[in-house]
Amino acid sequence: MNSLNFSTVIAKAIDDLSEKKSYSKLFHLHQEGSPLPSGDALKSIVDLARSALFPGYFGNSSTNSQTVKYYIGVNVEHLFDLLTGQILAGLCFGSDEHCESCNDMLRDKAATIAAKFISLLPQLRATLATDVEAAFNGDPAAHSYGEVISCYPAIRAISNYRIAHQLLVLGVPLIPRIITELAHSETGIDIHPGAQIGNYFTIDHGTGVVIGETTIIGNNVKLYQGVTLGAKSFPLDENGKPIKGIPRHPILENNVIVYSNATILGRVTIGHDATIGGNIWVTEDVPAGTKIVQTKAKK
Incomplete structure (x- = not known):
């Protein structure tokens, strides 16, 4: 196959891939001004949430009793900004309306949901503490809570699930499922956020x-x-x-x-x-x- 044939084959593939009938069920029509969910941003959101939920184990490892409030404050403020943007992306993705015209309204909604989620972090930590205790008490090979938090895939998967479940309960579309699938890819544990x-x-x-x-x-x-x-x-x-x-x-x-x-x-x-x-x-x-x-x- 010479270079001319390469060009012909490639051009035909482009034409075929551009046929509306072939992509109608697989195409997301992006609207200008509407953000899209980001896997990298959602991973950062999970990391920031973990750093607040498990201070010293995730995030800044030099955190101590004198600096913990500072580091949690910095991380939570960053979490709020990132989470607001990703919730907005989820709301736009799940909306039938043109998001450019209602961006301000949806951004306010996204910020409200993000603030509500952050207000639930203390409750979320208390629940995850019971999961860590259950893992430690249920495994003779576990030597400390720190080992369970740092090493056990179940804690990673369950923490992603509990974060995602709260967002789902708060009415966020799509984003919760991406968060649990991040843990699924990392740990092989598949928990639906619902x-x-x-x-x-x-x-x-x-x-x-x-x-x-x-x-x-x-x-x-x-x-x-x-x-x-x-x-x-x-x-x-x-x-x-x-x-x-x-x-x-x-x-x-x-x-x-x-x-x-x-x-x-x-x-x-x-x-x-x-x-x-x-x-x-x-x-x-x-x-x-x-x-x-x-x-x-x-x-």
């Missing part, structure tokens, strides 16, 4: 865990690697399309333990203090206090 998860939650090892959008998890719940809390089926509407937003994932009540590679599907309830053994497939309710394990096949 899931509802109680205190003292931990995931041991973590790789391959999937927690679906409408999952409800109580307090003192522990999951091991490879656990799936998923949907059994997707009801279709009259046009054959999946019905969105209906409860379709499991409910795990307080003090439930689910061991590695167990799969729990559908809107089933795992009663409090139940134990689900490894490699178990569950599609029906499990009574409180029940222990389900694999049985040996009879010869």
